[in-house]
Amino acid sequence: MLQNDWQIIEAGGITSALGFQAAGVACKIKKQNKDLALIYSEVPALAAGVFTTNKVKAAPVLISQKHLVEGTIQGIVVNSGNANACTGQKGLEDAQKMTQLAAEALKLKGEQVLVSSTGVIGFPLPMEKVAEGIKAAAQELTPAGGLAAAEAIMTTDTFPKQLAVSLEIGGKKVTIGGIAKGSGMIHPNMATMLGFVTTDAAIAKEDLYTMLKTAIDQSFNMITVDGDTSTNDMVVILANGLADNPTSKLGTPEGEKFQAALNFLTACLAKDVVKDGEGATKIVEIKVENALTQEDAQKAAMAVATSSLVKTAIFGEDANWGRIICAVGYSGAEINPEKIDISLASAAGAEMMAQDGQGLAFDEAKAKRILEEKEITILIDLQIGTEKAVAWTCDFSYDYVKINASYRS
């Protein structure tokens, strides 16, 4: 074991936990590449999900929310290339039909299947292709299919995002695995941040949602590429209990151990999403410390992470702390403008640029060297409390504009 209570599983992903299978196939919803994934638990699993807060919700979001309320889940069907959003009654019927088709292929009931889509907004799903894809994917389901599923949910992502960790709970080995795709709205009419997590841990039914939400609030909810919340965002966890551990509850040491590993897993996947942000050349970690409340720390960190001006300055490797303090100022976080310290750090060193809200005569050459690195940390000390938060973003490059100015594909 490492210093932490969990271990990363080499090449692990959504099928690393016991009893999970997956597949990813190409069924021509997209012009090329895999575009349909199935995730399957051999036994019914407890499930919880966190969905987009956008008031315009895609049909699969509405159907999955319904199925989560109705019972335990055994399958997830996901397509990329078409978001099935702004598609009206037909869209709802199509999303429902996807769960039925997957249920038939997997010998389940429709309510035991969740559905998720990502891609172009406003066009009906090509249901014949989808039906063929579901059939093909069901036949290819395998405990080795995690990577194929990670690939099939990609849109403009340039690499698949997957991770798995194992830990011991009550003397049993427990595994958590996950896959994710592209953050924010990341292509002309392409949408969506999707994340799927599986675990063989036995988790107290009443705690699973809280555990997922806690993990997301420190990971997927703390990243931004362009600040736009899509119509299709969804992160779901399935817990099938096959690890046979004593049921984990929040507020117990074993429950907290599971939470910490889940936090780590979702944070890694979220950082991968930022690293793969459109046009990104750098990943930026924004650490806010000594805030009055956790919410204040998160607000300040996310305002800096979302600022186009901070992001273009990072792209330009310009130690422009005035934009950082400005973003903190309009973040809505409780602050004392005369108490804010701002530093930069990377593998090339660290440099404080402002102290107690005022600029220092800092070493510009050193700051430039720090910013030349690919991974940069902005440290903001608010000096009025003890709470902290971390957000992640990428820089804002010419290529971001180029990718997003081009026509819908």
Place this chain on the structure above:
Amino acid sequence: MLQNDWQIIEAGGITSALGFQAAGVACKIKKQNKDLALIYSEVPALAAGVFTTNKVKAAPVLISQKHLVEGTIQGIVVNSGNANACTGQKGLEDAQKMTQLAAEALKLKGEQVLVSSTGVIGFPLPMEKVAEGIKAAAQELTPAGGLAAAEAIMTTDTFPKQLAVSLEIGGKKVTIGGIAKGSGMIHPNMATMLGFVTTDAAIAKEDLYTMLKTAIDQSFNMITVDGDTSTNDMVVILANGLADNPTSKLGTPEGEKFQAALNFLTACLAKDVVKDGEGATKIVEIKVENALTQEDAQKAAMAVATSSLVKTAIFGEDANWGRIICAVGYSGAEINPEKIDISLASAAGAEMMAQDGQGLAFDEAKAKRILEEKEITILIDLQIGTEKAVAWTCDFSYDYVKINASYRS
């Protein structure tokens, strides 16, 4: 008289109203060009101001807020090239000193002068240069100095922004004039949207602030270039009463007439700011109609105006309505996703892209022609109420990134 109750004054500006003088000089705060402006009313004027909501407020903002409370105003001193923000106690002393120096030159008391700054954050003002500039500007004050003042407040602005209108109130000719500069944070460490309005109208003291706030809420508060609220934003109005009209009050026909003209003037100046947004190639008007409340309409319009994805799509001339409805969805405005119509319009025609929340099989070629124009309107009909709002933004181009990635100047 036009259909409206006011007339535009050819080449009019901040000195078009009776009794106002101005000057703009170069005193080397910036490497080149004018960088210090004085605005002077020959008699004490009622004054009101609206200031940045950023919790990090520049020193001149704090000093001007104090002077506005203390009495009537006769002078405004403005410098560009240095924001005097994040400069601590020294910054406050410098801002105070600027008002004293201007007051001495104009034979006023310090409290009768407002001060405003825009430019680099975090560096102390070069007070010797500022002092020389104030002296020189005071000597150059003239009723023909409006354009020079408009030029002296520019930072990365590519053209000066000024306008004046005249109207009749109670049988007297009344004039309103104004100047403005750059929106949002518009340069590496350069900040600030500034606006200054002068009028010779006699306005009821208790109504002046409300009139200004009403005008700003429909103009400067409805524009965005990059979504960042600076530390120095400020819009101020001086009303010196020299037109000798019966005092205008809100809720009277004459008061409303003045309000309408003031709204027009500030909207024109605000649109000029957007037109001159960094890297802008197009100006986009976002009209939201039939919202439940005025606030909902404003929220929806501003979310669309601020979306990097909408702005890059406009730059790419891509009729990407999915991004528009997505921004409406996360705006916080009350909506019914199944009631939203979205159209595009410009000099090249109009085309509806989505109706009742669903995509139409619209004419892509025509949409492209509409988007090839320089001035574009996005019309969003929420169909759930009767309230409306208009926001303005510019597109998001390669040059935006280029300008904002470069080093602080």
